[in-house]
Amino acid sequence: MSDAPALSVVVPAYDEAAVLPAFAARLRPVLDGLAAGGRLDGYEVLVVDDGSRDDTPLVLARLRRQWPQLRVVRLRTNSGHQAALSAGLRRARGREGVLTMDADLQDPPEVLPDVLAAAATAEVVYAVRGDRSVDTALKRGTASAFYRLVRRLGLGAPAQAGDFRWLSRAALDVVLQLPEQHRVLRLVVPALGFEAATVAYVRAARGAGRTKYPVHRMLALSLDAITGSSTAPLRLATLFGLGGAAVTFLLLLYALVSFLFGSTVPGWTSTVAVVAGVGTLQLLCLGVLGEYVGRLYVQAQGRPAYLVASDSADDPP
Numbered sequence: 001m002s003d004a005p006a007l008s009v010v011v012p013a014y015d016e017a018a019v020l021p022a023f024a025a026r027l028r029p030v031l032d033g034l035a036a037g038g039r040l041d042g043y044e045v046l047v048v049d050d051g052s053r054d055d056t057p058l059v060l061a062r063l064r065r066q067w068p069q070l071r072v073v074r075l076r077t078n079s080g081h082q083a084a085l086s087a088g089l090r091r092a093r094g095r096e097g098v099l100t101m102d103a104d105l106q107d108p109p110e111v112l113p114d115v116l117a118a119a120a121t122a123e124v125v126y127a128v129r130g131d132r133s134v135d136t137a138l139k140r141g142t143a144s145a146f147y148r149l150v151r152r153l154g155l156g157a158p159a160q161a162g163d164f165r166w167l168s169r170a171a172l173d174v175v176l177q178l179p180e181q182h183r184v185l186r187l188v189v190p191a192l193g194f195e196a197a198t199v200a201y202v203r204a205a206r207g208a209g210r211t212k213y214p215v216h217r218m219l220a221l222s223l224d225a226i227t228g229s230s231t232a233p234l235r236l237a238t239l240f241g242l243g244g245a246a247v248t249f250l251l252l253l254y255a256l257v258s259f260l261f262g263s264t265v266p267g268w269t270s271t272v273a274v275v276a277g278v279g280t281l282q283l284l285c286l287g288v289l290g291e292y293v294g295r296l297y298v299q300a301q302g303r304p305a306y307l308v309a310s311d312s313a314d315d316p317p
Helices: 020-036 056-066 081-091 109-121 137-152 169-177 185-191 215-229 232-260 268-301
Strands: 007-013 043-049 070-075 097-100 124-131 161-168 196-202 308-311
Touching: 007 020, 007 081, 020 043, 020 056, 020 109, 043 056, 043 081, 056 070, 070 081, 081 097, 081 161, 081 169, 081 185, 081 308, 097 109, 097 169, 109 124, 109 161, 109 196, 161 169, 161 185, 169 185, 232 268
Parallel strands: 007 043, 007 097, 043 070, 124 196
Antiparallel strands: 070 308, 097 161, 124 161
């Protein structure tokens, strides 16, 4: 990797044709300025096209003709944001480190110099959203709830830190050795315990196009993140079971005392309430267990999380 650039910028993109020209127009001057100033000994921008259905491949092809450092990896199918990130990290050649960010311009490219400055004393640098006023109240509320839950579970992810981060080559090599196929990096990376720093930035409005993370996808990502990083939900199922057993014991004791004193009256309402309550607890516990069984099933299948269709780095000169 002696001829590799110092930095790889990994950018997953799915149906981002509308925003990619503006993204390139803002990112390239920042990186070229760092290289010209001697702060960066070469770079590559690796855009992972996550099976886009719009003109993203055509836009990237046009940009590549004007920007030699731009590299395009295209996945065969839409594999998801985290899988696209993993594909980019696997193929990144940056000998000093890798920076990941989104293409929608909500992660401002102008923050990169601050992130790289912080990287001088840390193995991992998280860019955290110090101001999310451009997001909807629903998104801000769900994000805050997610980070509070993550902290309660002891997972240690920095609050308001998404996938805008820098990884040293040493940290990246450790991430690539992990056997998980469907990992959520925003929780996996903090769990590794590398020396970390944070850089705050103001989250900007999306440059163009529509969000690729509506509520149902955010919920799915949160579920994957928690079940993939913590066994706390399993412990919660156990606590529910113990609580249900305690309530059942008290109900049986109450029924026995009532029988001894001759005050038992058959009641449809109480019967339905008990059966429904116990049934609800059972279903909830089975659902939590099912999430883990499903992950074990997917892991046992051994199917790759993504398939690369092409890499512009393999094109003949």
